[in-house]
Amino acid sequence: DAKTTQPPSMDCAEGRAANLPCNHSTISGNEYVYWYRQIHSQGPQYIIHGLKNNETNEMASLIITEDRKSSTLILPHATLRDTAVYYCIVRVDWRTGRRALTFGSGTRLQVQP
Amino acid sequence: SQTIHQWPATLVQPVGSPLSLECTVEGTSNPNLYWYRQAAGRGLQLLFYSVGIGQISSEVPQNLSASRPQDRQFILSSKKLLLSDSGFYLCAWSVSRGNSRTDTQYFGPGTRLTVL
Numbered sequence: 275d276a277k278t279t280q281p282p283s284m285d286c287a288e289g290r291a292a293n294l295p296c297n298h299s300t301i302s303g304n305e306y307v308y309w310y311r312q313i314h315s316q317g318p319q320y321i322i323h324g325l326k327n328n329e330t331n332e333m334a335s336l337i338i339t340e341d342r343k344s345s346t347l348i349l350p351h352a353t354l355r356d357t358a359v360y361y362c363i364v365r366v367d368w369r370t371g372r373r374a375l376t377f378g379s380g381t382r383l384q385v386q387p
Numbered sequence: 388s389q390t391i392h393q394w395p396a397t398l399v400q401p402v403g404s405p406l407s408l409e410c411t412v413e414g415t416s417n418p419n420l421y422w423y424r425q426a427a428g429r430g431l432q433l434l435f436y437s438v439g440i441g442q443i444s445s446e447v448p449q450n451l452s453a454s455r456p457q458d459r460q461f462i463l464s465s466k467k468l469l470l471s472d473s474g475f476y477l478c479a480w481s482v483s484r485g486n487s488r489t490d491t492q493y494f495g496p497g498t499r500l501t502v503l
Contacts, residue, residue, distance in 0.1 A: 306489045317393075317477050317494035318431075325489075365489060373421065374433035374446060375479075375492055 296362030389414035391495040406465040410478030
């Protein structure tokens, strides 16, 4: 799976949009971009994933650049409960048999009141 | 909707004692099930996964074992715990659909195991 690069930490004011960047310059055509987050002492929570097109769900939006070498996770109105470590990962087609999720060090997002 | 349960939430065990962690999934059938360990400073490590009852694949050799006695139940066991078994154990599930090239894994709340 392609490696990802994320800033180690970010701050965001409560109520403002949080934009979390991720670089994945070695991504290949059959690899998906996934975002998870982990609040302290809890299991990782799935947020969103995409292949080429931008995606939106009730939690966040995912913007993938046209060359797919980077992406941005957007939390439109951050709350204190969004304080967590956010992981951007790239996953190959599951049919290759590679099942493991591999988290890097992620971005620690601190939402400030 | 689907939910995943793990118990116990926390566990403190002496070295050499046995271990049994349980994971159950509700609201879906024939899920893929996973056991991960997250040790401090060492990221997420896949230990076992299962695509069906009685079908277990081991990702790393160690003194742990896994079993899937029912469709939505996954158990992680050890006969004798080591100090190095301490960590945060996570169960996850996914559903592989034939027309989809990706399967999203959803995690449970985890069990924090301390071996003394």
